[in-house]
Amino acid sequence: MNLKIALLGGDGIGPEVLAQSVKCLQAVEETFNHHFTYTEGLIGAVAMDKYGSPLPKETIDLCKASDAILFGTIGTLKYDENPSARVRPEQGLLQLRRELQLFTNIRPVKIFPTLVNKSPLKKHVIFGTDFVIYRELTGGIYFGEKKLSEDGTVASDLCEYSEKEISRIAHLAFKAAKNRRKKLTLVDKANVLETSRLWRKVVIRISESYPEVQLDFLFVDNAAMKMMLDPNDFDVILTDNMFGDILSDQGSAICGSKGLLPSASIGNEHAMFEPFHGSYPQAAGKNIANPVASILSTAMMLSHFGLHEESLAVVIAVDKSMKKHVVTKDLNASSKYGTSQVGDFIAGNI
Amino acid sequence: MNLKIALLGGDGIGPEVLAQSVKCLQAVEETFNHHFTYTEGLIGAVAMDKYGSPLPKETIDLCKASDAILFGTIGTLKYDENPSARVRPEQGLLQLRRELQLFTNIRPVKIFPTLVNKSPLKKHVIFGTDFVIYRELTGGIYFGEKKLSEDGTVASDLCEYSEKEISRIAHLAFKAAKNRRKKLTLVDKANVLETSRLWRKVVIRISESYPEVQLDFLFVDNAAMKMMLDPNDFDVILTDNMFGDILSDQGSAICGSKGLLPSASIGNEHAMFEPFHGSYPQAAGKNIANPVASILSTAMMLSHFGLHEESLAVVIAVDKSMKKHVVTKDLNASSKYGTSQVGDFIAGNI
Ligand SMILES: CC(C)[C@H](C(=O)O)[C@@H](O)C(=O)O
Ligand SMILES: CC(C)[C@H](C(=O)O)[C@@H](O)C(=O)O
Numbered sequence: 131m132n133l134k135i136a137l138l139g140g141d142g143i144g145p146e147v148l149a150q151s152v153k154c155l156q157a158v159e160e161t162f163n164h165h166f167t168y169t170e171g172l173i174g175a176v177a178m179d180k181y182g183s184p185l186p187k188e189t190i191d192l193c194k195a196s197d198a199i200l201f202g203t204i205g206t207l208k209y210d211e212n213p214s215a216r217v218r219p220e221q222g223l224l225q226l227r228r229e230l231q232l233f234t235n236i237r238p239v240k241i242f243p244t245l246v247n248k249s250p251l252k253k254h255v256i257f258g259t260d261f262v263i264y265r266e267l268t269g270g271i272y273f274g275e276k277k278l279s280e281d282g283t284v285a286s287d288l289c290e291y292s293e294k295e296i297s298r299i300a301h302l303a304f305k306a307a308k309n310r311r312k313k314l315t316l317v318d319k320a321n322v323l324e325t326s327r328l329w330r331k332v333v334i335r336i337s338e339s340y341p342e343v344q345l346d347f348l349f350v351d352n353a354a355m356k357m358m359l360d361p362n363d364f365d366v367i368l369t370d371n372m373f374g375d376i377l378s379d380q381g382s383a384i385c386g387s388k389g390l391l392p393s394a395s396i397g398n399e400h401a402m403f404e405p406f407h408g409s410y411p412q413a414a415g416k417n418i419a420n421p422v423a424s425i426l427s428t429a430m431m432l433s434h435f436g437l438h439e440e441s442l443a444v445v446i447a448v449d450k451s452m453k454k455h456v457v458t459k460d461l462n463a464s465s466k467y468g469t470s471q472v473g474d475f476i477a478g479n480i
Numbered sequence: 481m482n483l484k485i486a487l488l489g490g491d492g493i494g495p496e497v498l499a500q501s502v503k504c505l506q507a508v509e510e511t512f513n514h515h516f517t518y519t520e521g522l523i524g525a526v527a528m529d530k531y532g533s534p535l536p537k538e539t540i541d542l543c544k545a546s547d548a549i550l551f552g553t554i555g556t557l558k559y560d561e562n563p564s565a566r567v568r569p570e571q572g573l574l575q576l577r578r579e580l581q582l583f584t585n586i587r588p589v590k591i592f593p594t595l596v597n598k599s600p601l602k603k604h605v606i607f608g609t610d611f612v613i614y615r616e617l618t619g620g621i622y623f624g625e626k627k628l629s630e631d632g633t634v635a636s637d638l639c640e641y642s643e644k645e646i647s648r649i650a651h652l653a654f655k656a657a658k659n660r661r662k663k664l665t666l667v668d669k670a671n672v673l674e675t676s677r678l679w680r681k682v683v684i685r686i687s688e689s690y691p692e693v694q695l696d697f698l699f700v701d702n703a704a705m706k707m708m709l710d711p712n713d714f715d716v717i718l719t720d721n722m723f724g725d726i727l728s729d730q731g732s733a734i735c736g737s738k739g740l741l742p743s744a745s746i747g748n749e750h751a752m753f754e755p756f757h758g759s760y761p762q763a764a765g766k767n768i769a770n771p772v773a774s775i776l777s778t779a780m781m782l783s784h785f786g787l788h789e790e791s792l793a794v795v796i797a798v799d800k801s802m803k804k805h806v807v808t809k810d811l812n813a814s815s816k817y818g819t820s821q822v823g824d825f826i827a828g829n830i
Binding site: 205218220224250251252255271272274276277278282283284285286287288289290291292293294319321322323324325327328331350351352354355356357358359372373375376377378379380382383384388408 | 555568570574600601602605621622624626627628632633634635636637638639640641642643644669671672673674675677678681700701702704705706707708709722723725726727728729730732733734738758
């Protein structure tokens with residue numbers, strides 16, 4: 131298969147972990163006889179420094195012309211310290227999601243058996259945890275109208291959802307549940323929010339087309355509680371943009387390291403793959419960042435294009451790195467392996 | 481001291497756990513020579529059944545004429561199963577908060593040393609956890625304008641905050657931090673939301689009046705992660721209504737039982753005290769609900785009126801019940817004590 135891949139390293143540790151992903155994809159090309167081309171583009175703080183915009187037009191064009199986008203991470207200390215800056219690196223990511231209509235963010239949360247002891251949760255709580263969050267990514271309070279009164283004393287954000295926005299992601303989530311343990315939990319705050327009530331109405335209607343999937347509902351506060359007490363009871367979680375942001379980060383912490391989990395952001399025409407984790411600017415350039423989340427994002431990309439054997443080869447190589455303790459220091463404080471060495475080991479085992 | 485106390489048992493296990501609180505307050509009256517009067521009022525599903533409204537005018541009047549309100553819990557299965565019902569028991573609680581302008585919800589999260597093993601988190605993660613959440617309770621997306629388009633296909637909720645709404649709770653949170661470990665964490669989503677940026681601006685300005693308190697910032701997704709990985713690092717968390725709802729439930733799960741944590745909702749003129757936990761309708765009338773959260777709410781009430789010795793006496797009696805294993809089944813599956821017996825024991829030790 132031929133694939134045109136856009137590489138957006140972004141800020142902080144993004145470019146370093148992405149470089150390991152490219153190594154792995156090159157190994158896949160060789161082993162399975164595919165042909166991928168890679169083109170780099172700028173986004174985030176690095177793009178602001180060069181072009182004055184966190185998402186230059188060149189980058190949008192590149193992404194639109196590519197089959198898939200591999201994304202690193204975004205954000206730097208410089209902008210985090212000034213939270214009220216009006217132009218921020220994160221806007222590059224938000225605009226890109228919107229521009230490419232990547233309306234479904236898929237975040238699998240799965241415990242590696244070899245890493246159960248890394249979880250902050252007790253073994254009997256975490257054991258067997260394997261769920262996936264379907265987070266709406268281009269609507270809700272993230273993109274609704276924002277206002278600041280002229281005298282600066284009143285601010286507002288509008289959370290808005292349409293039936294169409296809800297139904298397109300709901301179908302994807304039900305399909306995923308059908309291929310998994312057949313359970314879908316809609317997380318919302320329907321006892322308070324009008325948008326949540328619309329989510330319930332639409333999702334209940336769509337559920338009729340998926341009779342084999344069991345649908346249940348959880349208020350978001352209860353969901354945060356349950357993720358602490360019974361995470362292994364979840365299968366597919368479907369939720370809006372804001373709640374999905376919070377719950378998926380809570381979910382990623384379950385695994386004990388932020389550096390392990392990949393994600394996919396899917397639209398009708400485009401698809402982007404990126405680690406869950408942030409840009410960790412303190413670690414940039416030190417060869418200490420864990421590349422596994424980024425590498426597993428390539429596995430999600432390969433599956434997305436139907437290359438399931440290839441995807442599995444990547445996952446198996448990652449598993450092997452863990453079993454052989456070829457891991458970065460976040461997983462084993464006395465490890466002598468850095469970002470690049472872990473990347474080499476995994477690529478070498480594909 | 482004379483105090484007029486309104487008792488709003490509400491739905492589910494609310495009335496049962498509240499009855500234990502009254503026992504404890506009566507013990508306090510006797511031991512410390514106070515005079516409290518108790519008047520019951522209806523709220524929630526029980527009020528809807530009787531008056532057609534979840535918050536009858538009688539109840540509002542009673543609350544306004546009282547020095548303090550003790551609240552049970554709200555919500556029943558009947559309404560939970562029909563989430564799009566337009567009149568819901570929870571509205572009684574939301575209206576009451578708004579009507580009495582109870583703008584600050586205080587939720588302490590503290591691990592009982594005897595219960596460390598109950599937490600889903602590993603001992604080294606949870607040990608020493610002792611923080612308090614200051615959640616804004618009468619603004620934000622809970623109370624902003626809600627809309628549903630005429631054809632029912634588009635819904636919206638407005639999240640709005642004014643400087644005044646932010647500054648009044650911020651002052652209370654800073655004062656609390658000053659009396660504790662002197663650390664305040666503002667949790668928001670300032671990289672996305674206009675309201676969050678207003679929170680930051682106002683809180684930064686107010687922090688100048690509290691130079692001894694260290695202020696830091698955390699995006700809500702990172703906060704959910706940190707509550708999993710490093711809960712004992714928090715001191716005072718200040719946040720908005722929606723984020724506070726989610727984080728405080730996540731926080732309560734840390735303690736391993738939902739039945740332990742109390743909360744206070746404070747305004748300039750009124751104060752209400754209630755357990756964190758929900759109405760657990762499946763357990764109602766079975767004498768199995770844990771009354772500790774409700775009883776500890778009375779301790780918060782006593783402190784609120786400056787009765788610190790009295791408050792401590794309640795806390796010590798609760799501690800004793802745990803040390804002597806006089807607890808409900810959620811804490812010890814083989815326990816022979818019910819709600820009422822635990823209440824008797826604690827009241828008897830005041
Ligand atoms: C960087 C930020 C805007 C982003 C979000 O909130 O969506 C991030 O937290 C994420 O989850 O991808
Ligand atoms: C019952 C519900 C409306 C309420 C809330 O969301 O505020 C509850 O979850 C709480 O936290 O007190």
